[in-house]
Amino acid sequence: MTELSVDLGKRSYNILIGSGLLHEAGRLIQELTGTQQALLVSNPLVFSLYGEQVVNSLSRQGMRLVVAQMPDGEQYKNVQEAMKIIDRAVQAGLERSGVVVALGGGVVGDLAGFVAAIYRRGIRLVQIPTTLLAQVDSSVGGKVAVNHSEGKNLIGAFHQPVLVIVDSHTLLSLSGRDYLSGLGEVVKYALTFDADLFSCLEKSSEQILSRDLTVLEAIIKRCCELKSMIVSEDEREAGLRMSLNLGHTFGHALEKLGGYQTYTHGEAVVMGCMAAAVLAMQLGMLEEQELKRIATLCQSLGLEYKFPHYPPEMVYLHMQNDKKVQGGKLRLVLPEGIGYFAIRDDVPRQAVLEAIAACQALAP
Ligand SMILES: NC(=O)c1ccc[n+]([C@@H]2O[C@H](COP(=O)([O-])OP(=O)(O)OC[C@H]3O[C@@H](n4cnc5c(N)ncnc54)[C@H](O)[C@@H]3O)[C@@H](O)[C@H]2O)c1
Ligand SMILES: [Zn+2]
Incomplete structure (x- = not known):
């Protein structure tokens, strides 16, 4: 596993890169955040491929987990879908000490990140990018956003993740x-x-x-x-x-x-x-x-x-x-x-x- 750090003072965080890291996600997240609660955001395609691995690894740490899925596609990167995820978080009683885990490509990462930026004025975010674009670009740097009908990424924030976990193995299933x-x-x-x-x-x-x-x-x-x-x-x-x-x-x-x-x-x-x-x-x-x-x-x-x-x-x-x-x-x-x-x-x-x-x- 390779470890890199993004130096941003108090908001610094690590990027971990390796093959098979999805199995370790629970331990890595728990060790870093000490939290007992996670909201896992994904979409049906990515969840069907990798959801079980991540759910199991979080559950093994005894974490309480809520799964929220958005439909697959850029057209769903909008406020309405973000609100549905927030509704799930509210219903499940996700506390400010919890963590949002984004499992997917740039669309999931941007939307989950947006939710993390605004839910209870901001809660911690872990990015688990599963496309090459998300692994080399969108999961790092803290830009999170949803689209407006008048333009892409018009509604957003800067909200750095606390950890980025890149499992290279996920690239093998990409189209x-x-x-x-x-x-x-x-x-x-x-x-x-x-x-x-x-x-x-x-x-x-x-x-x-x-x-x-x-x-x-x-x-x-x-x-x-x-x-x-x-x-x-x-x-x-x-x-x-x-x-x-x-x-x-x-x-x-x-x-x-x-x-x-x-x-x-x-x-x-x-x-x-x-x-x-x-x-x-x-x-x-x-x-x-x-x-x-x-x-x-x-x-x-x-x-x-x-x-x-x-x-x-x-x-x-x-x-x-x-x-x-x-x-x-x-x-x-x-x-x-x-x-x-x-x-x-x-x-x-x-x-x-x-x-x-x-x-x-x-x-x-
Ligand atoms: N925040 C930033 O700094 C930043 C930077 C660049 C791009 N972006 C945003 O990223 C988005 C594009 O991201 P993208 O290219 O990852 O697209 P995407 O998230 O739509 O993913 C592309 C497709 O691959 C599927 N997929 C994801 N992981 C997979 C896997 N491991 N195996 C099989 N299929 C998989 C997805 O379900 C989707 O159908 C845009 O919304 C763009 O605005 C953000
Ligand atoms: Zn780009």
């Missing part, structure tokens, strides 16, 4: 699409922050595709380290944390244009990273050779990077509506070589439009 979606975020980390990680992905593409858990655990560890370092510096996204969003302004526009149905978040992020890379090359921040390396890596991992054929002006309009825009200025995180980034708010509209058009013309 191919959800697995690749998480890999999209992994490529983003490498491109933005870590040339060594980028080379490692290039060298290990076969093991990654065959879901070699030793390789995956090393990758998850590195991504969590990178995210922890950034979150420790800038918990509330006043500056540096924005760097985690390379490719996301383009990506969010695509998700929106696809009605949040056509592309998963990770798929949109890959296309967005490529658009950011093409733009960076046009601005003289990235070599053509480096752009080729990014495209080749995506290809070898089976990640689609060609930008879909929406009119570039329409994409731009949605990019401007992204919540990262400040004072009407488009702020973009762009790669500056592989493994480095720069935040730019001086990129002309025309350059962005040209980059989108160039990405639409890329060879697949």
